[in-house]
Amino acid sequence: MSTMAFLRATAQWRRVSGVSGARASASARRWSTGARILKSDVPDIIFHFAVEEYLMNFAKIRAPLMYLWRPQPVVTIGRHQNPWKECVLSRLEEDGVALVRRRSGGGAVFQDAGCSVFTFIFPSSDFHIDRNLDTVLGALRRLGIEAEKKGRNDLTHEDKKISGSAFKHAPDRQVSLHHGTILIDTDLTALQRYLTPDKRKLQAKGIASVGARVMNLRESFPKLTHQQLCDALIEEFRERHGATEPLEEVTERSELTRAEAFQELVAELSDKSWRLGKTPEFSHQFETRIDGVGVFDVHLKVVQGVIEDATIFTDALFPDVITQAMHALKGRDYGRHSMRQALLELRPQFVEEGPRKSLDAMTEWMISNVED
Structure with a gap:
């Protein structure tokens, strides 16, 4: 079950x-x-x-x-x-x-x-x-x-x-x-x-x-x-x-x-x-280097199971992707399914190969680091 x-x-x-x-x-x-x-x-x-x-x-x-x-x-x-x-x-x-x-x-x-x-x-x-x-x-x-x-x-x-x-x-x-x-x-x-x-x-x-x-x-x-x-x-x-x-x-x-x-x-x-919503406040920080995309350092502040603030430091070439990703994650439930959905909703905004590749790579890596 x-x-x-x-x-x-x-x-x-x-x-x-x-x-x-x-x-x-x-x-x-x-x-x-x-x-x-x-x-x-x-x-x-x-x-x-x-x-x-x-x-x-x-x-x-x-x-x-x-x-x-x-x-x-x-x-x-x-x-x-x-x-x-x-x-x-x-x-x-x-x-x-x-x-x-x-x-x-x-x-x-x-x-x-x-x-x-x-x-x-x-x-x-x-x-x-x-x-x-x-x-x-x-x-x-x-x-x-x-x-x-x-x-x-x-x-x-x-x-x-x-x-x-x-x-x-x-x-x-x-x-x-x-x-x-x-x-x-x-x-x-x-x-x-x-x-x-x-x-x-x-x-x-x-x-x-x-x-x-x-x-x-x-x-x-x-x-x-x-x-x-x-x-x-x-x-x-x-x-x-x-x-x-x-x-x-x-x-x-x-x-x-x-x-x-x-x-x-x-x-x-x-x-x-x-x-899940009664979880005390916590923060989650994780970082990596994605070949061909950039170095990522992500900080999430989570209050009662909801992402109150998301900060992404990176040297990736497409800053609009990062800005939109941070905005999309705020207010979402902390967890694999909710965060994936938030980032996938950004895909229609980025149709060119470079931004789309950056978004997809960041999404898959980020979700792999979060339990749900």
Whole structure:
């Protein structure tokens, strides 16, 4: 499935018959009794992020809540990360792997069905990161897996990272969220394929990912499954928090996910302006010499995914081509497809061989240096 198809598929939640705001509020009130455990087999990560957001924004969280899930192949980036700096976007498109921006912080992460995810949502007054991680460690011990905390967010086994976490707090609602991954059998080659951008002179504001030595638990425990891990987490959570309510399965037809507010969250998280337009300001500088054309030094200033300024220094013989190219790029989305289209629209203005050759050569070189 292509990225666009993936995102179009998420939009179908909006077409599912919603419920009124009053009904959504009534539904949310039912989340306010004791500790609860939710689980979902839906493969769409935007669905799960929307579940998290809905619970934080509309449910009255007065007791611990745990939500267990896993996604189809996807790269997620933190709220303040630059996808062009963190990912090779053209490879994601080629392989049908979606790019999704989280509302929480943290770095760029590749996830697939071999990567189990836990989400803890607590009243802020009762929220403790270490205690949450102790719940995960206790679940792993139930499976005969010894692991330990490293730093503030990570869990390791045999000195290799098996789990990372990210966090979000809603001070106005006094609710806090902690979600994290557990690597069971994820495609570790994808980390290098999708999360190692080409070396480019791209200076970005925001947060950069930091590499770490990682491993799948199946390397040491070849029979471990997602279901076994979920069962252990459920047992550990019940024991620690006194959760007595039955496990609740969350599906596309659950009352929660049919709520209008939930579908609006899905639409917001799916929208390109959130995925790419929220990128912090950055600049991209690249240069080369094109035989028979000239030396080029290009500087692009990009704000919220849009080229705010384009400057091209060159000794090429046709200055009108360069002037028009700089003008055409301003205001366009930063990315291969949009920039190519902007430059191709200039071709009818330059019918003579020299200017046309200069424009075409510059276009192909410039596009080859930009991910999309």
